[in-house]
Amino acid sequence: MMRLGLGERRRISCTVNGVARSGFAEGRTLLSDFLRHELNLYGTHVGCEHGVCGACTVILDSRLARSCGTLAMQADGAEITTIEGLGDSDREPALREAFSRHGALQCGFCTAGVLLSVKHFLQHNPKPSDGEIRDMLSGHLCRCTGYEGMVRAIAEVAEGQP
Amino acid sequence: MKPAAFEYCRPDTLEEALAALAEFADDAAVMSGGLSLGALLNTRLVQPAAVIDINRITGLDRIEVTGSMLHTGPLVRQADALNSPLIGEALPLLAAALPNVGHYQTRSRGTLAGSVAHADPSAEIPLCLAVLGGEVELASSRGRRRVGAGDFIQGALETGREGDEMLAGLLWPKSQSGDGVAFIEVSERHGDFAIAAAAAVARRDGDALRYTLGLGGIEDRARLTSGSAPAAASAFAELAEQAAGDLARQLDPMQDRRASAAYRRHLAGHLGAQALEQALVRAGMEGGT
Amino acid sequence: MVESVKNWLGQAVPRFEDEALMTGNARFIDDLSPVPGIRHVAILRSPYAHAEIRSIDLAPARELAGVIGAVSGQELMAGLEPLASAVRAPMNYFPMAADKVRYVGEPVALVAAEDRYLAEDAIEAIEVDYEPLGAVVDPIAGQQADAALLHEAVGSNLVHQRTFRYGEPEAAFEAAEHIVRLNWRYPRQSSTPMETYGAIAQFEAAPDRYTIWSNFQGPFILQPLMVRALKIPGNHLRLISAPHSGGSFGIKQGLYPYLVLLAAASRHFGCPLKWIEDRLEHLSASSAAAARADGIEAAFDGNGMLTGLRFANCVDVGAYVRAPEPASVYRMQAASNGSYQVRHIAIENRLVVTNKTPIGLNRGYGGPQFYFGLERAMEVAARRLDLDPAEIRRRNFLPASAFPYDAPGGAVYDAGDYGKGLDMALELTDYPELRARRAAAKAEGRLFGIGLAAGVEPSGSNMAYVTLALTPEERAKAGGRSGGLAAASVSIDPSGSVTVHTDSTPAGQGHATVAAQVAADRLGLEPRDIQVITAIDTQSTAWSLASGNYSNRFAAIEVGAIAESADRIGHKLRRIAGEMLEVAAEDIELAGGRAHVTGAPEQGIALARVAAASHWHPAGLPDDLEPGLDDTTMLSPAVLGAPDEGDRVASAVTFGFLCDLTAVEIDRDTGRIRIDTYVSVHDVGRVLNPIIVEGQIRGGFAHGFGAAMFEDLAYDEAGNFLSGSFADYLCPTAPDLPEVKIGHYETASPQNPLGSKGMGDGSSMLAPAAIANAVADALERDDIELPLTLDRVWRMANELGEGE
Secondary structure (H helix, E strand, C coil): CEEECCCCEEEEEEEECCEEEEEEEECCCEHHHHHHHHCCCCCCCCCCCCCCCCCCEEEECCEEEEHHHCEHHHHCCCEEECHHHCCCCCCHHHHHHHHHHCCCCCCCCCHHHHHHHHHHHHHHCCCCCHHHHHHHHCCCCCCCCCCHHHHHHHHHHHHCCC | CCCCCCEEEECCCHHHHHHHHHHHHHHEEEECCCCCHHHHHHCCCCCCCEEEEHHHCCCCCCEEEECCEEEECCCCEHHHHHCCHHHHHHCHHHHHHHHHCCCHHHHHHCEHHHHHHHCCCCCHHHHHHHHCCCEEEEEECCEEEEEEHHHHEEECCEECCCCCCEEEEEEEECCCCCCEEEEEEECCCCCCCCCEEEEEEEEEECCEEEEEEEEECCCCCCEEEEEEEECCCCCCHHHHHHHHHHHHHHCCCCCCCCCCHHHHHHHHHHHHHHHHHHHHHHHHHHHCC | CCCCCCCCCCCCCCCCCHHHHHCCCCCCHHHCCCCCCCEEEEEEECCCCCEEEEEEECHHHHCCCCEEEEEEHHHHHCCCCCCCCCCCCCCCCCCCCCCEECCCCCEEEEEEECCHHHHHHHHHHCEEEEEECCCCCCCCHHHCCCCCCCCCCCCCCEEEEEEEEECCHHHHHHCCCEEEEEEEEECCECCCCCCCCEEEEEEECCCCEEEEEECCCCCCCHHHHHHHHHCCCHHHEEEEECCCCCCCCCHHHHHHHHHHHHHHHHHHHCCCEEEECCHHHHHHHCCCECEEEEEEEEEECCCCCEEEEEEEEEEEEECCCCCCCCHHHHCCHHHCCCCECCCCEEEEEEEEECCCCCCCCCCCCCHHHHHHHHHHHHHHHHHHHCCCHHHHHHHHECCHHHCCEECCCCCEECCCCHHHHHHHHHHHHCHHHHHHHHHHHHHCCCEEEEEEEEEEEEEEECCCHHHHHCCHHHHHHHCCCCCCCEEEEEEECCCCCEEEEECCCCCCCCHHHHHHHHHHHHHCCCHHHEEEECCCECCCCCCCCCCCCCCCHHHHHHHHHHHHHHHHHHHHHHHHHHHHHCCCHHHEEEECCEEEECCEEEEEEEHHHHHHHHHHCHHHCCCCCCCCCEEEEEECCCCCCCCCCCCCCCCEEEEEEEEEEEEEEECCCCCCEEEEEEEEEEECECCCCHHHHHHHHHHHHHHHHHHHHCCCCCECCCCCECCCCCCCCCCCCHHHCCCCEEEECCCCCCCCCCCECCCCCCHHHHHHHHHHHHHHHHHCCCCCCCCCCHHHHHHHHCCCCCCC
16 A cells, blocks of 8 residues: 655656656645646646636546546556647547637637547547537536537537548 | 645555554545545545545446346446446436436546445435435445445435445445336536435336335435335326425425525425326336236 | 738638647746746635634744745735725725735735645634624615624725716606616626636845736736835836736736735745635635616606616625726716617716625626616516517617717717617517517416617726716816727837737737737738737836726727737838839838739739848938837827716727527426527627637627526625635536527727727626516516526516515
């Protein structure tokens, strides 16, 4: 059993966006803080720190995780995908292009989390209905767009899938 | 909003987890999905001496049939339960309730057992477990025991778990083919905890349909009523309304910013009647001609 | 050669901001470490609504490892002046409480530590001894003699009161055939951008000066207030905006007291400090839109013509009047006729302090409350007078021939055709069919209703409208105030690339894209080739009191400043190119990245070479031409004059128009409101970028919808705050929002060279009234209060009282 006492720090090693990374954390360090301030991956945003808004969503060992409700220790040895890891694979460029064209983002603060959810969602549900897309998006708060552009962009990209 | 300091324990086996729980007695929090606990830690509403992270223990994520029961381990994620053909087949009530549990994102890591252990009065999973007559399996270094769902949850965020115990699984009586189930809830927004939820099951037993109706979100824990209806009845609306209304009238509903006691009582009767009628109709059809 | 002149304005150019935002490359305040040695701040806040601070023991916090220091309000505020506002009552507003707390969440002590975790540990260790006092939570009850007093020196919780008269309201009411009266309440709400407040403050000595990086969004009229509080010359407070801001909707205005606090604390501890507000702090203690307890009276003649209005506005302002308050109640005053012809208006404004967080800018700023009164009254009048709600509005609208229109309160409406907007809304909803469906539903006993709301959208504020809070005599004594400046710079560097600076500090509105479109058209370039800097650094960028991101000022004023500088640069390029090509400057055209002779595209030269000449070879320039290519425009629209002696003021530059029409059906059993139809029609003048305009309209609607349905910063009777998390303060999510049909038409504004009007508040102002009107129509009752929660609607639908 791994134990870490009060105030103790430990080196955490993980694979982030396919690259081996490591940094220090306490037992109580939130994964969101570890990614941002220890690994300098500032693309993950913190919107509420109580697991509601979805801005800090990342993919942790193939599952979606609110990184503010996850401990850095839980990422030890894990594989993580953050917004910095979305690039040219799959439908990611098409998704970015569609988000932009449909006005699916404004301030962009919630967008990283949304895009990671969408990536995970389309892998599990390649042909979602608009209702399913809205249902999935209910796990994210966006105060700028009214979500309409997101729904259109996601539907369009899903539609274009083989 | 950062957690207060705690000792972090990451056991590799259940035995290690139980030893750590025994060591910290009442002052440890068990973390599975972290969806409820994370917020409580960050807001410092709970400040345990230790957090015991059970996510690395192998074998806790199994869904297994044991006789007439389905056993779900403490790391069975809500998303995996929702996607499990076994649960779809054996626990149609739970399958019907799960889309109402949180959001796509939170179900990904949130566990069935974590929701039961958290014991929010409005939570869907404990309601289903109660209506189905399921049990909670508790483990400690002292041994194992099973507690009926109704006895386990003792109030809002209060359970019969001893400080050195953890949930080792949930035991769900399997539905039989022909059972009718229904789950309905009302919440302010999609994905919110229910203001009121109704879950009903009905099963043919000879000439009768035996049913259980449960109401969540009304009092500090799920409230149930059971009874039977003649299977040959042409309609169940009146009976369902009567049964749900009787139960609703006995309740002493919570009152909070979201909803008054009167509204909760009304919803209890209204949703209860709908859910029960649906379950009876489905059971009646299936078991009938 | 291909003619490549393009008109970029009006095109759906995808935003240049987006790529960085979608790849994790955009930088927000919490991503910055602009100086070494930054320490982290946590703020201890009052758990009481109203209490004396008997003592504070900081020692347990100071003893913790990793803690740099702890300081109380009493100690830190001693070196500061209070933050002033246009209300002169002696409230002594400081960023941190010294001897008394007046709202839950008010700062009482501050800790600096090596990280935020340790800082939070330390504030938990501080012991404060409070003597709780009675709390004021209701602005009506707060005016009673037995109410607890928030500010003893003021002697009353009614801290401001003024009455106004435009036209002959008494006569209008005397002659009225019908008078509609409505008393209504409006809840506290918050725009809750997804990024909270954040700042990094650095004090440097000899001379004493402060540099603050933050997501403050203006108005920069608050910079001189901060300077005065810190007792330093203005050029010793340098404000730098973060490259990106995660939304604001106005609320990041309320950050400025924290900037003063952090500046003072940085000096106190001798190190740079960073504070990132957490969500609980944001919900409880950042700012809020004004709650109101208002009354409205509307006089009508026998033909349904609105002849007079009386507003009795009572603003629940929170514990202090924090500048720019009391602006929220004065923002709509000059346009208090809305979109109607009515000329006789009486207004009483009362500001009452309560034990709640001070109010401030939030989307719509005063508009949602104003239209809730006016448009609800129009709805009630239509029913009373047995007129169709569309018809009563049509009769009263200003005619298209009226523009520019001098409104009774002094606003000058630039351009409009309101009847056309209404027609479009009726057409998009298939109004006759909708009425028929309503009639059929009502005949079946279903709760189906239609709601309409229409209004003007003031944009580009006159910085002087808030001085209506002063009497004409006080204004004369204080010195003249007027105007709303915009600053923009356009420059071309030696390599020939173009940079535009704006003073608009956007928070997601795509200003960089539109600024590039404006400049591209005028310089014959591709927008993508133009770099736009929208962040302000008060030490190096052109800025003014009016700088910032509020009141839809970008498309109303800012674009004009960009165009003007781009034109002057363009003119200079044509002069130089004319010299090079040996033709007159007037015969040169800028297009496709080249300067060429008009009508002879082959006789041209690359723009980069023309620009280079002014940098590399100034001696070769025409004699009267200055070297370099760098132009700054500061302009204030002429219309924005000072308030006159009759308290009339041209409060804004452009007045867009919008009309929202909705139909709802209510489920009697659950109280659930189903939006059957929602149509929103907008005249924003010339549309500069349809993607951005549609995004603003949909976002504004989402705010208005949330306000109508869910949102409420609630307090109990003791002043305890009840909405401290996103599980308590409910914002709309994707499945909650209905489909919205949008209609557009354009009446070009004469107020800027592009014809655009400001926009962005949009349906945040009208959706609450429109939805409330539809619910009122469905339930056939007048007493509609927001938010329309399930419980409340169920109660109304079943005619149950509060206790039942």
